[in-house]
Structure formats: structure tokens, C-alpha cells
Amino acid sequence: MKPSRPNLSELARHLGVSIATVSNALSGKGRLSPDLARRIRDAADTLGYVPSQAGRALRTGRSGVLGLVLPDIGNPLYPEIAQEIERVATGAGYGVLIANSRDEIAAQDKAIFQLIERGVDGIVIVPRRGTKVPETRCPIAIIDTPTTPRNTVSADHFAGGAEVAGHLAALGHGRILLIGDDPSSNVQNARINGMRSKLSGVETETIWIVELEARHGKGCALGLADWRKRGFTAFACVSDPHALRALTELQSAGIAIPAEASITGFDNLQWSSFISPPLTTVKMNMPEIATLALDALVEAIQSREASDDTPSPPVTARRAAVPMELVIRRSSGPAPSAGFSQEESPHA
Amino acid sequence: MKPSRPNLSELARHLGVSIATVSNALSGKGRLSPDLARRIRDAADTLGYVPSQAGRALRTGRSGVLGLVLPDIGNPLYPEIAQEIERVATGAGYGVLIANSRDEIAAQDKAIFQLIERGVDGIVIVPRRGTKVPETRCPIAIIDTPTTPRNTVSADHFAGGAEVAGHLAALGHGRILLIGDDPSSNVQNARINGMRSKLSGVETETIWIVELEARHGKGCALGLADWRKRGFTAFACVSDPHALRALTELQSAGIAIPAEASITGFDNLQWSSFISPPLTTVKMNMPEIATLALDALVEAIQSREASDDTPSPPVTARRAAVPMELVIRRSSGPAPSAGFSQEESPHA
DNA sequence: TCGATGTGATTAAACGTTTAATCACATTAG
DNA sequence: CTAATGTGATTAAACGTTTAATCACATCGA
Structure with missing residues (x-):
């Protein structure tokens, strides 16, 4: 009638030992005879003992929960990040509390402090483009670009850009239009600069969609047929x-x-391989990035004295830039032959 | 040198009152003089007091955290759900712990129990297609379809299907192909059935993508040009x-x-309005769904005795089915005139 | 004046865990 | 035989909060 949830003292009473002994047996920390330890662990299993996070958190000062701040959960890119972070965190024994900065400037800081108030042990943040992440005593791992100030780890967007640009150049394209969305994004700039780095012999132009939409309205045509002409x-x-x-x-x-x-x-979003023609794209190694970020974060958490009041030093990973992988599909092919596109070529 | 985080007793000592008085002042529960209450609240503000979730959780048995179980965070639909759930939960003073069932059958139950072990007060789940959600003492709000057994609230997928089908019928289309992905999905079936309900005078066929892909491989062509012929x-x-x-x-x-x-x-995914032509689609009212689900969940949590060991009764919302909205864009138009498609019409 | 009632604050216990300090006891060295 | 060492377990305090029970004191009716 009341087997709802046994706790340490119930276990101890049931076994006729002290609470501390049970705790020691389960954590493997104190000294105790191997056979009693086994008996205790068995009893814990059969009685379905599950430790109270609240009790443990109160005593140890660690909640076992990490925060994840994303600029806009609705954005189709971030879910993959969230998925991998959650996977790795769960594997490391942490829970993941999400917070959405809704792409607003103030909301990002607010989200961070809300997470801290909830007692998270550390935070992973994908910063809104071009914003500063506040310094706190709570360790914060930043996933943005390798050149972002306190960046922990990220994809090597520059190298990825170089690779896809090299691919297009090798296909013989002589005029390439680079299409960005927002010039204030660190990630997008890194990608564009990476592409440019491999296109010295090629004529390139760059357009930014937010600027076009500022003039012609959201969802306006990009005028690509003209560029093709x-x-x-x-x-x-x-x-x-x-x-x-x-x-x-x-x-x-x-x-x-x-x-x-x-x-x-x-x-490499989910649908990119299902459209016609399937899209040539550059893929992040999210599992690797998430692993590096969380390893670094967990280490920063553990090496921190609970009483320490100074701001946490930047969280740095074993490797700052993770290579991207070019995925060649059918949306990219050899440049049209000169004869074919002859009459369309510019007169300049 | 140690203003790291004041707690109740530090506040109390600083003000020369007892801990309980401070607690009462901040929670507004006990009896105390209005002016002392104000003084305490002011001091709490200026000293930057923030209550310890762990302490509170241990004492009250409530963590102030909800769990969110999604079948596959990588799926582009779920982020919008997550976003709205997070928004409403934060507004109600709850944190949101995410769990990913990775679209695996066993993982869903495992995710639920992991959340419970972490001490969540309640769970919101978007069940994997066709799976049973286990009964637990922890209240669980289910977002699936209005006809799913313990469903709390969901979009009215059937009515949405009816609406878009009516739209196509009104445009004069006489042969309509319904394209589903997986026939074991409650949501997809509801949408398909809703569409069929308005197409009694129209010739329809249904194809399921998973079945095609089982035969021809992932990402295979759907053969739509043939259907068009x-x-x-x-x-x-x-x-x-x-x-x-x-x-x-x-x-x-x-x-x-x-x-x-x-x-x-x-x-109505984010990109659906940016492609050419923009996509006609049916939109869920996610803010409303999230609000209804969380209102119901929070009420279920509050009306529950902490010592109660019986499984939680189904969580029911004020309204089970939220209407969907047809968004007409340029991907749908009048059926081609008979003359135009004459030679393409079937010989049957 | 005495008990009853009310007000404003305090005391103390409890939630479940971890862990330093301690203890009882046996074994061994001197 | 005594002291030192070691082993295996216990005691007790602490984390920060909530809240029922209690207390000191004043007011009021009779």
C-alpha cells in the first residue's frame, strides 16, 4: 500500500544497517565488506530504489542538469544540435534543460540567467548571431565559429566553404553567385569567406537575403534567373x-x-536528399561537435570548486574546429558548355 | 569576498529576523506585518536572493520541471512544438527537460522513466506513431490525435484534411493523389481520412512513401509524372x-x-512560404495546443496528492481538438482545362 | 482581573542525500 | 600485555527550504 519510492533510510532499515553504509555501498566510496556491498546493491535493485535528485543536489550542490540555449528552436538547423547534445549529455548522466532565446537580443541573457537560477551545472549555447555571451561563474560552452572570442568548439565553416567552392570551381563554373542570409552572422561569414578563398580565379558576387527582403519584402524573389542570364x-x-x-x-x-x-x-538538412535533384551540401559533424563541447563542459564543471565565486574561465575543447564533409549530390554538375550558354553570356 | 549566493538564513541574519519569517514574507503565506514583509522583500532584491531549487524541491517534493518527449527532435515538425511548449512552460514557472525517443520503440518508455527519475512533475509527450504510453503516477499529457486513447489535446487533423481537400475539389480537380508517409501514424491517417471525407465525388488514390521506399530504396522517385499522365x-x-x-x-x-x-x-514549415511557388498548406495552432496541454498538465499536477501511489488519471484539456488553418499559396490552382490535359487523360 | 481571542513572529522538524569524524573490534607488532 | 594499526560499520552534521506547532504579547469582553 505504500511501496511508492523507497529511500535510503527505508533501504537501511530493511537491511538492518545504517544509512551511510547503504549510501557507501551504492556509490562505492567508503570502506565496507564486499559481500555486504553486494547484498545492499541487490536489495536496492529488487526494491526499485532510485536516488532522489533533489536530495543529492541539495547536498552536493550539483544538479546533474545542463542548460541548452538556442537562438530559435524553430530553425531547422538547431534541432540536430539539440538532438546530439541531448544524446551525449544523457550518456554522461546529465539531463538537458532547454531555453529559447527566440532570436531576441535580450532574451538570450535572460535565458542564461533563468537556467542558472534553476541550478544547472553548466550551459551549452549557440549564440545569436554576433552577440556577446555574458561571463558567469557557471561554465558556458559556446558553439559558434572557431574565431568567435570564447568559442569552445564548432564546425570548420571556413574549410567547409573552401571545399564546396573548390568542388564548383573544379566543375568549371566561371561565374559563381554566393548567397547569404544575414551578414551579421559569424557562421555565415565564415562560410562565405571560406568559399571566396578558393575562388580567386573565378568571378564571384555575393547577395544577402535580408537586404533584398528589406527592400522587396519577405519572401521576395531573389532574381536568380537574371543572374543566370x-x-x-x-x-x-x-x-x-x-x-x-x-x-x-x-x-x-x-x-x-x-x-x-x-x-x-x-x-545537410533531412529533406535535402529527398528533393529533386538531391542537394549538394556540406555537412557538420554534429556528433563530434556535441561530444567535444560536452566533454569540455563536464571537465570545466568538475574542476570547479563549489565555493569559487570568480567567473568561470572560457571552456576550451581538445579541438576547436571540426572538419565538415562535402556531400556531393545531383544539384551540382559541370558548368554548361560554352556553346550551350553562349548567347546567355554577358556582353561585358 | 563571499557574496556568491545569499540564502534564507543569511537574509534572516542580515535582517535580524527568523528564517521562517523571511520565507513567509517571500511566499506571502504566513501572517506578518505588511511593513516588515516589504522590508524583507526589498532586502531580498538588493542582496540578489534567489531560492535554491534543490532545497525547495527536497522539501516540497515538486521540482518545477516538466519533461518533454519527442519521437525525433531532428524531425522539422517537432521543434515548433518544443518551442511553444517551452514558451508556455516558462511562463507558468516551469523548466523543460527534453528527452528524445529517437523514433525507437523501446526508447520512448526509457525516456519517460528517465525523466521521472530526474524528478519531473509532469510530462508532455508526442508519441511515436501508434505506440502505447505507459501509465505512471506522474501525470502525462499526450499530444497526438483527438481519437488517440488518452489524448490530451491535438490539432484537428481530420478537419484540416477536409479543408484542404475541399479547397482542391473546389478548384475542379477530378483526380487527386493522396501522398502519405507511414500508414501506422495516427496523425497521418487522420489527415488522409479527413481529406477523403470531402472527396466522395472525386477519384482518389493513396500512396505511402515507406512502402515505395521499401521496394525501391530510400529517396527513390515517387513516379508522380506517371500519375500526372x-x-x-x-x-x-x-x-x-x-x-x-x-x-x-x-x-x-x-x-x-x-x-x-x-x-x-x-x-506550414518555415521554408514553405519561401519556395517557388510558395506552398499551400495546413497549419496547426501550436500556441493554442501548447497552452491547452500545459494548462491541463499543470492542473493535474496540482490536484495530485504527493503521497498518492495510484497511476495518474488521463490528463484532459478543456478542448480536445484545435482547428487547423488552411493557408492558400500559389502551389495550388485551378485544375488544368480539359483541352489542355486531353491527350494525357487515361483511356479507361 | 481573568480567560478568550488575535496578531506577529519564532522554533523545530522534515525532505533525502553525502561525507567527515568517530567508534567498536580485531589483528599485529613491540 | 600494551600500543599501534587496520577494518568495517555507525553517528552526526550539513545542504536550503517549507510549514505545522508554538510562543510572547496585546487587546478585549465580561
């Missing part, structure tokens, strides 16, 4: 959704992909 | 990603959308 045969986008936007815009203008134009994206 | 002019998909797959497949086969074929989806 001016001889741009490859459209390298900074993220898969933008690549999708470019791809459908060109397709519905009657331009065949990849015969007449190549398109590439970033992030 | 057989006179099917509208393709009603059970979710936006499938609509995207259909749209790009038809476009790259040279079929113009919406002139020669109409396409509709479900869920």
Missing part, C-alpha cells in the same frame, strides 16, 4: 533552406538543375 | 517535406506548378 552558372548558398529557395526559384523559371545551373547548400 | 492533377501530401519532394520531382520533370499540377502539404 548574366552568366552565373553556380549558386552557392550559405544554408540548405536558401539553397532550396534558389533551386525552386530557378526550376520554376524553367532553368534545369544541374544541366543549366548548379546549386549547393550547407547543413 | 494518368490524369491526376492534384497531389495532396500529408506533410510539407513530402509536398516539397513532390513539388521538386514534378518541377524537374518539366511539369509546371500550379499550371499543370497542384500540390498541398501540412504543417
Whole structure:
């Protein structure tokens, strides 16, 4: 009638030993005879003992919970991050408390402090583009770009950009349009700069979607058919959704992909392999990034004195930049032959 | 040198009153003089007092944390759910602990019990298609379909299906292909059945993508151009990603959308309004669903005796089915005129 | 004046865990 | 035989909060 949840003292009473002995047996810390230890562990199993997080947290000052701050959970990129963080954290015995900074400037800091008030032991944050992460006594792992000030670990966006650009250059594209969304994003700039680094012999232009939309309204056409007429045969986008936007815009203008134009994206979102043609993209190694970030964070947590009141030093991982992988699919192909695109080439 | 975090006793000592008085002043529960109460609250503010969740949880048996179980955080639909749940929960003073059932059968139950071990006060779950949610003493709000056994609240998928089907029928489409992914999904079946309910005078066929892929491999072509040749002019998909797959497949086969074929989806994912043509889709009212689910869950939590050991009764919301909204964009249009599609019509 | 009632605050216990300090006892060295 | 050492277990305090029970004191009716 009341087997709801046995606690240490109930276990101890049931076995006729002291509470401390039971605690020691289960944690393997104190000194006690091997056979009593086994008996205690067995009893704990059969009685279904599960330690109270609250009691433990109160005593140890550690909650066993990490916070995860994402700029916008609705953004299709972040779920994959969340998924991997959750997986690795669970494996390390931590729970994950989520917080959404809703892409607002103030909300990010508020989210951080709310998590701290809830007693998280550490925080993983993917910062809103270009914002500063406050210094706190709670260790914070930052996932942004390798050049971001207190960055812990991130994908090597620059190298990823270089790789996809090299791919397009090797296909013979002589005019390439780089399509970004927001120039204030560290990640997007790294990707664009990486692409440019491999396109010294190629004519490139860059457009930023937020600027276009500021002039022509949200969801406006990007005018890619015009760029195609001016001889741009490859459209390298900074993220898969933008690549999708470019791809459908060109397709519905009657331009065949990849015969007449190549398109590439970033992030390898779930649907990118199911569309027609499947999208060439650059993939982050999220499992690796999550592992590195959490390893570093957990170490920072453990090496911290509970009474320490100074701000936590930056959390640094064994490796700061994780290589990205180019995934070549059918949305990118050889540049149209000169004869084919002859009359479309610019007069300049 | 040690203002790290004042607690109740430090506050009490600083003010020269007892701990209980401080606690009462901050919670507004006991009896005490209004002016002392104010003095205490002021001091708490200026000293930056923040209550220890651990201490409170230990004493009250309530953690102030809810669990959220999602079948697959990587799925582009769930983030919007997570976002709204997090928003409403935060507003109600709860934190949200995430758990991923990774779309595996066993993982869902494991995730639930892990959350319970972590001491969550309640759980919101979006069940994996067709699975049973275990009965526990911890209240669980279920978001699936109105006909799912212990469902708390959900979108009215059936009515949504009816609406989009009515839209296509009104446009004059006489042959409509319904495209689902997995016939074991409650949600998808409700949407398909809803669509069929409005298409009694229309010829319909249904294909399930998992069955196609079981035969032809993941990411295989859906063969929609063939269906178009057989006179099917509208393709009603059970979710936006499938609509995207259909749209790009038809476009790259040279079929113009919406002139020669109409396409509709479900869920109004972020990119659905940015592609060309923008996608006609059916949108859930996630803010409303999250609010109803959490209101019901919080009430179930509060009406529960801590010592109660019986399984929690089903959590029911004020309203079980929340209407969906048809969002008409340019991917759906009038059925092609008979003259236009004449030679393509079937010989039967 | 005495008991009854009310007000404003305090005392003390309890939640479940961890862990330093201690203890009882046996074994061994000197 | 005594003291030192070691072993295996216990005692007790502490983490920070909530809350029932209690207390000191004043007010009031009779």
C-alpha cells in the first residue's frame, strides 16, 4: 500500500544497517565488506530504489542538469544540435534543460540567467548571431565559429566553404553567385569567406537575403534567373533552406538543375536528399561537435570548486574546429558548355 | 569576498529576523506585518536572493520541471512544438527537460522513466506513431490525435484534411493523389481520412512513401509524372517535406506548378512560404495546443496528492481538438482545362 | 482581573542525500 | 600485555527550504 519510492533510510532499515553504509555501498566510496556491498546493491535493485535528485543536489550542490540555449528552436538547423547534445549529455548522466532565446537580443541573457537560477551545472549555447555571451561563474560552452572570442568548439565553416567552392570551381563554373542570409552572422561569414578563398580565379558576387527582403519584402524573389542570364552558372548558398529557395526559384523559371545551373547548400538538412535533384551540401559533424563541447563542459564543471565565486574561465575543447564533409549530390554538375550558354553570356 | 549566493538564513541574519519569517514574507503565506514583509522583500532584491531549487524541491517534493518527449527532435515538425511548449512552460514557472525517443520503440518508455527519475512533475509527450504510453503516477499529457486513447489535446487533423481537400475539389480537380508517409501514424491517417471525407465525388488514390521506399530504396522517385499522365492533377501530401519532394520531382520533370499540377502539404514549415511557388498548406495552432496541454498538465499536477501511489488519471484539456488553418499559396490552382490535359487523360 | 481571542513572529522538524569524524573490534607488532 | 594499526560499520552534521506547532504579547469582553 505504500511501496511508492523507497529511500535510503527505508533501504537501511530493511537491511538492518545504517544509512551511510547503504549510501557507501551504492556509490562505492567508503570502506565496507564486499559481500555486504553486494547484498545492499541487490536489495536496492529488487526494491526499485532510485536516488532522489533533489536530495543529492541539495547536498552536493550539483544538479546533474545542463542548460541548452538556442537562438530559435524553430530553425531547422538547431534541432540536430539539440538532438546530439541531448544524446551525449544523457550518456554522461546529465539531463538537458532547454531555453529559447527566440532570436531576441535580450532574451538570450535572460535565458542564461533563468537556467542558472534553476541550478544547472553548466550551459551549452549557440549564440545569436554576433552577440556577446555574458561571463558567469557557471561554465558556458559556446558553439559558434572557431574565431568567435570564447568559442569552445564548432564546425570548420571556413574549410567547409573552401571545399564546396573548390568542388564548383573544379566543375568549371566561371561565374559563381554566393548567397547569404544575414551578414551579421559569424557562421555565415565564415562560410562565405571560406568559399571566396578558393575562388580567386573565378568571378564571384555575393547577395544577402535580408537586404533584398528589406527592400522587396519577405519572401521576395531573389532574381536568380537574371543572374543566370548574366552568366552565373553556380549558386552557392550559405544554408540548405536558401539553397532550396534558389533551386525552386530557378526550376520554376524553367532553368534545369544541374544541366543549366548548379546549386549547393550547407547543413545537410533531412529533406535535402529527398528533393529533386538531391542537394549538394556540406555537412557538420554534429556528433563530434556535441561530444567535444560536452566533454569540455563536464571537465570545466568538475574542476570547479563549489565555493569559487570568480567567473568561470572560457571552456576550451581538445579541438576547436571540426572538419565538415562535402556531400556531393545531383544539384551540382559541370558548368554548361560554352556553346550551350553562349548567347546567355554577358556582353561585358 | 563571499557574496556568491545569499540564502534564507543569511537574509534572516542580515535582517535580524527568523528564517521562517523571511520565507513567509517571500511566499506571502504566513501572517506578518505588511511593513516588515516589504522590508524583507526589498532586502531580498538588493542582496540578489534567489531560492535554491534543490532545497525547495527536497522539501516540497515538486521540482518545477516538466519533461518533454519527442519521437525525433531532428524531425522539422517537432521543434515548433518544443518551442511553444517551452514558451508556455516558462511562463507558468516551469523548466523543460527534453528527452528524445529517437523514433525507437523501446526508447520512448526509457525516456519517460528517465525523466521521472530526474524528478519531473509532469510530462508532455508526442508519441511515436501508434505506440502505447505507459501509465505512471506522474501525470502525462499526450499530444497526438483527438481519437488517440488518452489524448490530451491535438490539432484537428481530420478537419484540416477536409479543408484542404475541399479547397482542391473546389478548384475542379477530378483526380487527386493522396501522398502519405507511414500508414501506422495516427496523425497521418487522420489527415488522409479527413481529406477523403470531402472527396466522395472525386477519384482518389493513396500512396505511402515507406512502402515505395521499401521496394525501391530510400529517396527513390515517387513516379508522380506517371500519375500526372494518368490524369491526376492534384497531389495532396500529408506533410510539407513530402509536398516539397513532390513539388521538386514534378518541377524537374518539366511539369509546371500550379499550371499543370497542384500540390498541398501540412504543417506550414518555415521554408514553405519561401519556395517557388510558395506552398499551400495546413497549419496547426501550436500556441493554442501548447497552452491547452500545459494548462491541463499543470492542473493535474496540482490536484495530485504527493503521497498518492495510484497511476495518474488521463490528463484532459478543456478542448480536445484545435482547428487547423488552411493557408492558400500559389502551389495550388485551378485544375488544368480539359483541352489542355486531353491527350494525357487515361483511356479507361 | 481573568480567560478568550488575535496578531506577529519564532522554533523545530522534515525532505533525502553525502561525507567527515568517530567508534567498536580485531589483528599485529613491540 | 600494551600500543599501534587496520577494518568495517555507525553517528552526526550539513545542504536550503517549507510549514505545522508554538510562543510572547496585546487587546478585549465580561
